[in-house]
Every structure is written in C-alpha cells, then in structure tokens.
Amino acid sequence: MTPADQTPREDPSTITSQPRPATTGTRATSGRRSEAARLAVLNAADDLLVEHGFEALTIEGIAAAAGVAKQTIYRWWKSKVDILFDNLVLDAETALAWPEPADLRAYVHRYARFLAEQPAGQVLLALLGHAQLDRRTAELLHDGFLDGLRARDVTQVRELLGLDEEAAAVLLDALLAPLYHRVLVLRRPLDTDFVTAVLDTTLDQHLPR
Amino acid sequence: MTPADQTPREDPSTITSQPRPATTGTRATSGRRSEAARLAVLNAADDLLVEHGFEALTIEGIAAAAGVAKQTIYRWWKSKVDILFDNLVLDAETALAWPEPADLRAYVHRYARFLAEQPAGQVLLALLGHAQLDRRTAELLHDGFLDGLRARDVTQVRELLGLDEEAAAVLLDALLAPLYHRVLVLRRPLDTDFVTAVLDTTLDQHLPR
Amino acid sequence: MTPADQTPREDPSTITSQPRPATTGTRATSGRRSEAARLAVLNAADDLLVEHGFEALTIEGIAAAAGVAKQTIYRWWKSKVDILFDNLVLDAETALAWPEPADLRAYVHRYARFLAEQPAGQVLLALLGHAQLDRRTAELLHDGFLDGLRARDVTQVRELLGLDEEAAAVLLDALLAPLYHRVLVLRRPLDTDFVTAVLDTTLDQHLPR
Amino acid sequence: MTPADQTPREDPSTITSQPRPATTGTRATSGRRSEAARLAVLNAADDLLVEHGFEALTIEGIAAAAGVAKQTIYRWWKSKVDILFDNLVLDAETALAWPEPADLRAYVHRYARFLAEQPAGQVLLALLGHAQLDRRTAELLHDGFLDGLRARDVTQVRELLGLDEEAAAVLLDALLAPLYHRVLVLRRPLDTDFVTAVLDTTLDQHLPR
DNA sequence: CAATAACCGAGACGGTACGTCTTGTCTTGCG
DNA sequence: CGCAAGACAAGACGTACCGTCTCGGTTATTG
Structure with a gap:
C-alpha cells in the first residue's frame, strides 16, 4: 500500500468520516503527517476551484496557494480529484x-x-x-x-x-x-x-x- | 473575425445544419478549405474519444490520427471541444x-x-x-x-x-x-x-x- | 536517429566543424532549427559556467538566461554536458x-x-x-x-x-x-x-x- | 562549532589519523557516537561509488544502504564529498x-x-x-x-x-x-x-x- | 536509582531541478 | 492560399533528492 493510499477513506457505505487522531492543535510537525499542511491544501484547493474553476486548478497552484511543497501533496493525494x-x-x-x-x-x-x-x-x-x-x-x-x-x-x-x-x-x-x-x-x-x-x-x- | 470562427455554426434555434458546399470529391487542394482534412479531423476525434476517452483526447493526437497538420486544426477549430x-x-x-x-x-x-x-x-x-x-x-x-x-x-x-x-x-x-x-x-x-x-x-x- | 543526435558532431579525427548553413541573418524561425536560439543557449551556458561554476549550471537556468524554452534545449542537446x-x-x-x-x-x-x-x-x-x-x-x-x-x-x-x-x-x-x-x-x-x-x-x- | 565539524580531520601536514576512541565493539548506542553507524555509512558510500558512480551516489541512497537515518549522516558529515x-x-x-x-x-x-x-x-x-x-x-x-x-x-x-x-x-x-x-x-x-x-x-x- | 542528555531510526516537511508532455503560435516551402 | 511539417515559448506534470525538523525509543553517565 503506497502512502497515497493512506488517506483515510472510510467505509463507502457511509459518509461519516474523519476520526482524525485529534492532533495536539496547531503544528503537528514530526515524523507523522502535518495536520496544518493537510488543511492548507484542502482549503486552497477549495478556494481555487470556486474562484477559477476546475480546469485552471493545478497541483502547482494548490501547492503555491497552500504554502506547501508539491511533493507534500503528491505524498498524500494522487491527483487534484x-x-x-x-x-x-x-x-x-x-x-x-x-x-x-x-x-x-x-x-x-x-x-x-x-x-x-x-x-x-x-x-x-x-x-x-x-x-x-x-x-x-x-x-x-x-x-x-x-x-x-x-x-x-x-x-x-x-x-x-x-x-x-x-x-x-x-x-x-x-x-x-x-x-x-x-x-x-x-x-x-x-x-x-x-x-x-x-x-x-x-x-x-x-x-x- | 478570425478563421476559427468561420466554422459554420447555424442558427441556434435549429439543429439542422451543414449545407456544405458539395466539394469536388477527393483532395480539395486549392485556395479553399480541404473537405478531406475536415472529415478526417472529425472522424479521428470521434474515434479517439470513444476509444480512449475525453481526457486522453489531444489536438496533437487528433492531428496525428487524421494525418493532418496541427495548424490545420487550429485554423478551423478553437479547441477539441x-x-x-x-x-x-x-x-x-x-x-x-x-x-x-x-x-x-x-x-x-x-x-x-x-x-x-x-x-x-x-x-x-x-x-x-x-x-x-x-x-x-x-x-x-x-x-x-x-x-x-x-x-x-x-x-x-x-x-x-x-x-x-x-x-x-x-x-x-x-x-x-x-x-x-x-x-x-x-x-x-x-x-x-x-x-x-x-x-x-x-x-x-x-x-x- | 532522434533529434538530439542530430547536433552536428563531425568526424572525431578532426576538430574542425560546423559548416552551419549560413542562415539569412536574424530570426530563422521556421520548420528548421533556429540559429538564434542555438547561439543564445551556447553563450548562456558558457557565461553561467564561468560565473557560477559547473554545479550551479542547470538546464532551467540556461533556458531562462537564454530566453529560450526548456524543451528547445532538450530538443537539441541531451544534457548540460x-x-x-x-x-x-x-x-x-x-x-x-x-x-x-x-x-x-x-x-x-x-x-x-x-x-x-x-x-x-x-x-x-x-x-x-x-x-x-x-x-x-x-x-x-x-x-x-x-x-x-x-x-x-x-x-x-x-x-x-x-x-x-x-x-x-x-x-x-x-x-x-x-x-x-x-x-x-x-x-x-x-x-x-x-x-x-x-x-x-x-x-x-x-x-x- | 556545529556537530558536522566534529569529524576528526587531523593536521593537514600528515595523513596519519583516526585515534578513534576504541569503542566497545558492536552496538555503541548511547550518548556518544555509534561506531557501527559510522562504519556502515563509510562502507556503504564506498560500495555505492564503485558500483554506480559518483553521480548516482546520494545521501538518501547511502542512508538506505547503510540502514541508517538520513539525519545520522547529516549529523556527522556535511556532504557525500x-x-x-x-x-x-x-x-x-x-x-x-x-x-x-x-x-x-x-x-x-x-x-x-x-x-x-x-x-x-x-x-x-x-x-x-x-x-x-x-x-x-x-x-x-x-x-x-x-x-x-x-x-x-x-x-x-x-x-x-x-x-x-x-x-x-x-x-x-x-x-x-x-x-x-x-x-x-x-x-x-x-x-x-x-x-x-x-x-x-x-x-x-x-x-x- | 531515577533523571537527563545525546544518539539513533524513521520519515514528513518546504524546496529545486529534473526530463516529459501538450498547448497554441509561428514560418517555410510545396502544390 | 491551404496545407504538412515542425520549431518555438510557455508552463504543468510527476519524480528524485536536498537539507531541516520533530518524534519516540534507546542507552550511559550523572546527581
């Protein structure tokens, strides 16, 4: 199982989800996944989609808007979808x-x-x-x-x-x-x-x- | 009006169309548009869409499959859409x-x-x-x-x-x-x-x- | 033979070379290779090497300094070497x-x-x-x-x-x-x-x- | 003085060196430097250089081959050189x-x-x-x-x-x-x-x- | 005999550059 | 002039390493 698959994707029969490990609060920078980076990416993608549309949405753009390295996105997601x-x-x-x-x-x-x-x-x-x-x-x-x-x-x-x-x-x-x-x-x-x-x-x- | 706009797009209130000028038949090599190239592009696009899907459909791919130069496509159409x-x-x-x-x-x-x-x-x-x-x-x-x-x-x-x-x-x-x-x-x-x-x-x- | 091999590399037994086709003068942009781009790349690479050294010499840097697209470099050369x-x-x-x-x-x-x-x-x-x-x-x-x-x-x-x-x-x-x-x-x-x-x-x- | 400078580099006028502190033997994991890790890194670097060449030699590769964390290398050496x-x-x-x-x-x-x-x-x-x-x-x-x-x-x-x-x-x-x-x-x-x-x-x- | 301090592995992070790909524009030369 | 051919500038793609940074988990002295 590659890292990109580790994004918690819960049981398909329900849409309840995210028992996120209740991170300490702000910057969980460590050997484990950074909650700050995750949220920055999700929000940046959302904002850019609403503002410029799906076609203009690029991984590079999301990374830049989220203040995150491209590889950090590829580590956890396979695509903008x-x-x-x-x-x-x-x-x-x-x-x-x-x-x-x-x-x-x-x-x-x-x-x-x-x-x-x-x-x-x-x-x-x-x-x-x-x-x-x-x-x-x-x-x-x-x-x-x-x-x-x-x-x-x-x-x-x-x-x-x-x-x-x-x-x-x-x-x-x-x-x-x-x-x-x-x-x-x-x-x-x-x-x-x-x-x-x-x-x-x-x-x-x-x-x- | 640019050439790309010259594609005959009939009255929107009807879907009847294409009073194509009844080209000579084979290679309309002359000052006017090549009917052979036009049909080759349309058919190639259709085939490639059905075979490989919309995402994999590229102008370059259509041009190659149609045996047509890229510029010939851009002269008459604005996009694959x-x-x-x-x-x-x-x-x-x-x-x-x-x-x-x-x-x-x-x-x-x-x-x-x-x-x-x-x-x-x-x-x-x-x-x-x-x-x-x-x-x-x-x-x-x-x-x-x-x-x-x-x-x-x-x-x-x-x-x-x-x-x-x-x-x-x-x-x-x-x-x-x-x-x-x-x-x-x-x-x-x-x-x-x-x-x-x-x-x-x-x-x-x-x-x- | 791929394009990258077409860079004229004459008979190894001699170091005389470059019977370049004596281009018209300024911008030979056409189906054939642009002499302006070629010279811009060679000069930019030389300048950057002398100024910043081999390690700091990058294809992206050469392209930027030469005002040329990266692909134009890769079309004709395999590497900075x-x-x-x-x-x-x-x-x-x-x-x-x-x-x-x-x-x-x-x-x-x-x-x-x-x-x-x-x-x-x-x-x-x-x-x-x-x-x-x-x-x-x-x-x-x-x-x-x-x-x-x-x-x-x-x-x-x-x-x-x-x-x-x-x-x-x-x-x-x-x-x-x-x-x-x-x-x-x-x-x-x-x-x-x-x-x-x-x-x-x-x-x-x-x-x- | 940073840790990376602590690598014993003897008097340049001689090439004799390494009065290494005669470590216990096997796994010297403790407050002081692990001799096992040091040797594993040196040997891995040597092997990888001979096998794949200088260009393909990377810190990450050495760390992986030596079974050592990247940071352990950076703690003691500045570069692969x-x-x-x-x-x-x-x-x-x-x-x-x-x-x-x-x-x-x-x-x-x-x-x-x-x-x-x-x-x-x-x-x-x-x-x-x-x-x-x-x-x-x-x-x-x-x-x-x-x-x-x-x-x-x-x-x-x-x-x-x-x-x-x-x-x-x-x-x-x-x-x-x-x-x-x-x-x-x-x-x-x-x-x-x-x-x-x-x-x-x-x-x-x-x-x- | 705990507390503490330094090392260790692991690996996520922000970055840079890579080499590839497609876009849309341009120019030449043929018919 | 339409067309095939193909070079060009631009820039996104996904990958490989870089060097830095916690994180927990070990020892081994120290207080």
Whole structure:
C-alpha cells in the first residue's frame, strides 16, 4: 500500500468520516503527517476551484496557494480529484445531514441548496462533470460517496414513510432527478418554488392520501 | 473575425445544419478549405474519444490520427471541444430526429438509446461533463445545441398533445430528467423497462385520461 | 536517429566543424532549427559556467538566461554536458590551432594559456572533471574531442621533427602531462617559466643535439 | 562549532589519523557516537561509488544502504564529498604507505596500483574530478590530503636521494605527472611497463650516474 | 536509582531541478 | 492560399533528492 493510499477513506457505505487522531492543535510537525499542511491544501484547493474553476486548478497552484511543497501533496493525494474528493466528504457530512427530526421535504430543500449554493456543492458538480470524462473519478465518486449517500437516504425514506426498499429508492430518485437535471443539463437556478413544485407533484403521486 | 470562427455554426434555434458546399470529391487542394482534412479531423476525434476517452483526447493526437497538420486544426477549430461539438451537431441531426409520424413515447425511447448507446451520445455526455468544468463549453453547448433541441421538442410536444408552452416544457423535463439523472449521476443502464416505467408514470400523471 | 543526435558532431579525427548553413541573418524561425536560439543557449551556458561554476549550471537556468524554452534545449542537446561540449569544440578550433609556421614550443605555450586562462579551457577542465564522474561524459569527451586533438598533434609533431608515430606520441605526452598535472592535481598556476622549463627539460632529453 | 565539524580531520601536514576512541565493539548506542553507524555509512558510500558512480551516489541512497537515518549522516558529515574524503584518508594511510626500507621505484609502482586498481584510488579520482567542479571540494582535498601527502613524499625523496627540497619536488612531480595524466586525461591503463618506462626515463635524466 | 542528555531510526516537511508532455503560435516551402 | 511539417515559448506534470525538523525509543553517565 503506497502512502497515497493512506488517506483515510472510510467505509463507502457511509459518509461519516474523519476520526482524525485529534492532533495536539496547531503544528503537528514530526515524523507523522502535518495536520496544518493537510488543511492548507484542502482549503486552497477549495478556494481555487470556486474562484477559477476546475480546469485552471493545478497541483502547482494548490501547492503555491497552500504554502506547501508539491511533493507534500503528491505524498498524500494522487491527483487534484482526490483532493477535491476529500473536501467533498468532509463538507457533505454536515451540509447534507438529515434534519432533526427527520423531514423529507426539508431534506430535499437542503439538498437543493447544497447543489446550488454551497462550495461543497460546486465541488460535487465539478467531480460529477469530471466523472463523465474519467473512469477513475467516476468510480471514486460513486464507491466513495454517492452510493453511500444514496443508501443512507433510502434507509431514511424507508423508515420515515414505511416503504419497502424498492419504492423508497424510486421515490428518492424521482425527487432528486429534477434537481440534478436542472443544474447539470438545463443550467437553470434551483429556486425554492421549483423544489416545492417537484415535492408537491412527486409526493402527491407517490404518497396518495 | 478570425478563421476559427468561420466554422459554420447555424442558427441556434435549429439543429439542422451543414449545407456544405458539395466539394469536388477527393483532395480539395486549392485556395479553399480541404473537405478531406475536415472529415478526417472529425472522424479521428470521434474515434479517439470513444476509444480512449475525453481526457486522453489531444489536438496533437487528433492531428496525428487524421494525418493532418496541427495548424490545420487550429485554423478551423478553437479547441477539441469545438471539434466534438461539430461532430455532435452533425450526428444528432439524424439520431435525435422525431419519428414519423410524431410519437412521444417512441421519441423518448430513441432519446434514451441515443444517450446510452450511440457514439454521438457519448460525445454529448462528454461535453455535458466538460460543461460543468468550463463556462465556455457550457455556453457553446447550450446556445449551440441544447437550447435549440429543447425548443424544437417543446414545440413538437405542444403540437402533439395540444398543451401550452409551459405545460409542454414541464412534461418534457419530467420525461428527460430521469434519463439524464440515471446516466449522469447514477451511472446505471438506460434499459427499455426503465424508460417505459418513466413514460407510464409521467404520462399518467400529466395526461390523465 | 532522434533529434538530439542530430547536433552536428563531425568526424572525431578532426576538430574542425560546423559548416552551419549560413542562415539569412536574424530570426530563422521556421520548420528548421533556429540559429538564434542555438547561439543564445551556447553563450548562456558558457557565461553561467564561468560565473557560477559547473554545479550551479542547470538546464532551467540556461533556458531562462537564454530566453529560450526548456524543451528547445532538450530538443537539441541531451544534457548540460552536451551544451558545454559544443562550446568546447567551437572555441577550441581557433584557440588550439597550430601556429603558422608550425612551432612546437609556441604550440605548447598556447596550450598552456588555453588551459589556464581562456574560457574554453575552463570548459575543458570542467568536462575533464565531470568525465571522472560519468562514463558518458568521458566517452563523449574522448571520442568527440581529445582523441582527435591528440591524433592531429601527433601528426604535426611527426612531420615537424621527423619522428615515428610512437616517438611523437611519447614526446607529446611528456610535454602535456606536466601541464595537466599542474592544473588538475596541483592546482598551481601555469606560468610561462614553468612551461619553458618543461620544454627545455623534455626537448633536451628527447631531441639530443 | 556545529556537530558536522566534529569529524576528526587531523593536521593537514600528515595523513596519519583516526585515534578513534576504541569503542566497545558492536552496538555503541548511547550518548556518544555509534561506531557501527559510522562504519556502515563509510562502507556503504564506498560500495555505492564503485558500483554506480559518483553521480548516482546520494545521501538518501547511502542512508538506505547503510540502514541508517538520513539525519545520522547529516549529523556527522556535511556532504557525500566529506564521506568519501574520510574513506580516502582512512584507506590511503595503508595503501600509499612507503615501503620498508624506503624505495622510490617501489613507491611509484605502488602509487600507480593505488590509482588504477584500488577502491580508494577510485575515490581519489572521483574527488579529483569533483574538485574541478567545486571549489570547496578542491580545498578540502588539497588542504586535507594532497598537500600533506606531497609534503611527506618530498621529504622522503630528499632523505632518500640527498636532494634539496626544490629538486625533490621537481623529481616527484616528474614521476607522478605521467601517471595522473594517463588516468585522468588519456584514460589508458597504468600497466607496469608504462610505469617502469617513466621511472627509467625520468630517473636517468634527474639522477645521472 | 531515577533523571537527563545525546544518539539513533524513521520519515514528513518546504524546496529545486529534473526530463516529459501538450498547448497554441509561428514560418517555410510545396502544390 | 491551404496545407504538412515542425520549431518555438510557455508552463504543468510527476519524480528524485536536498537539507531541516520533530518524534519516540534507546542507552550511559550523572546527581
């Protein structure tokens, strides 16, 4: 196992992660990995992606912006995709958490806001785009994030509405497909009215009173 | 206007195109553009995309495979995206034609096959992916292809079902969103059963008997 | 034969070279090699070597100083050694020419001045040093320069003094060995008195009156 | 004074050295320097130099081959040159010792064998080569080895042949210059016949009976 | 007989330079 | 003039070592 594989990538069936060893606090410079460097890289990559886009994002640029040596990046990540992926997993954990108490309509609205407005949403869209162009990215994104996210959501919907797995998956897809379609294909804004309309139409149809 | 802009890019409101000047046949060696070189480039780009993917597609590789000088490509296209776009417009014209007589269910099935199986569908998915990463690609793809395609389809649906423009657009999106979602996000096969289920569910809902 | 081999490296038995195609004058940028770039690289390498030494001489530094892209250097030379070698061959042609009329004592004095004072002598000493560390450099330097130089000098000595080849070679080595020993090993100045003493001692011994 | 300066480097006027503190034997891991680590580094450097050459010799490679941490090397040596230098001083002490009873012809033959065949001779030639490229190496080699060696030999020749210092130095240089010239410049073998010829010619000339 | 001080291995860190690759521009010479 | 050919400046790629820096884990004297 090469060092680049040691980046903690948790169980794909969940998106909870990072039991980071609770470093002392600031500069954990030693024989072990520097938390400061890790965070600097993740943040620099995020900032540069939002500011200049995926194409203009380079390892050299990230290294320079993070004040880190290029080799420090290559030691822990294989590519800029891996860096963005780590960012995605990190941020999605909170940004895509289910509301308490569980509420499907609120969750879909939160999902829409995540896709349309939040930096981590930008990261997901960029990775989804790149996944169309690169098999490795597609596998990483699905095995490491999307599949686990969907499994979690299907379970939630099942418990919430008392559906079987098949029906819950169909309902979830029916709710999310218009969202993804609107941002990925139509490139139109995911305003609240649209999400509400999707919810009304779809829930009426799947959950007749 | 630079030479690269001279590539005939027809009215965005339609996807019909290429009244190519019916070149003599073989080697159009003269003061005017070589049809042989143009086709060699388009075909080489298509082949290389299907064979090695978008990332591995380079201008130099296309030039080499087409037996054409690099500058000949740069004279007529701005980027590999433009080459693929030309291919897309060329092929989609027939692959996404409405059946005669007009039939919505047949058209959606054809659309699904286009996305899932045909080379031009691969091109569209690659360009859609790249459009998430590059604003210029997004604009070209929408202004030059997707918007016109959608306008045409909305009109067809209106005429076919007697709906107003708003309703026709909503119906069209409801039919296509699951398709795009399934290939772009879920990466699952677009089998006939799935398309039929989408059609049944959606048409029931939107067109109550 | 790769481009890097095309650098004209003439017959090893002679050190005359460079029938450069007498370029038009200024910027010969075209499908053919740029004379301006070639000279800029050679001069930059020479300057940087004299100023900062062999160790500090880098391809990137030469490229920057010459205002040339790194790849332009790699296209025509394999390494900084090759660049210095070209410089050596170029300059030695005149700096180590035999005087007219041929005069052994004058030639040895000229040789000493070449080794001790001239930039091209610095280049030769650097390459001789590097040849101790790198087999490839050793072969290049001997096959491409030293062997030819020695063959030429042996012939001159034969014709001049009427010796057979063996005797001429022994005499030449006896004259040059103290020079090289003094600069390479003793690191002491090659002053005129020393060279004269070597000539007196050695010629007395080899050419008894 | 930094630790790196603590490497015992004896009086330059002599090449005798190493009153090493007679360590316990095997693993002297404690507050004081580990003799095992020191020897492992010296031997690894020697082996790697002979096997792969000076250029391919790296601190990291030596550390790995010696089973030693990089920092352990940097604690005691400044560079790979310093390591090789220590090896040279260590080995030359015996390899270049004067025969008993003192015999000039035998010593020159021994010198030739040292240069041509022995590992320590390889080290000297490599350092001599590097000294042409690096001022620091030149100073270390002369101040720490060559000058002391020459002083010792001049003294020996004086005592042996009853010459004054000037004449003894000239004779010594006359004997050694052809040897160094032959290996450094001509790259030809230092066979016994050649050395004998040098001795016959030079001694005849300098010591006429 | 603990405390302490220096060495040791391990290896992450910020860097420099490497040699390769592709981009997009340019110029020549042929047809 | 279009075109094949290919050199050019620019700059990102991923790799190899550099020299510096903690980190823990050993001894061996010291207090």
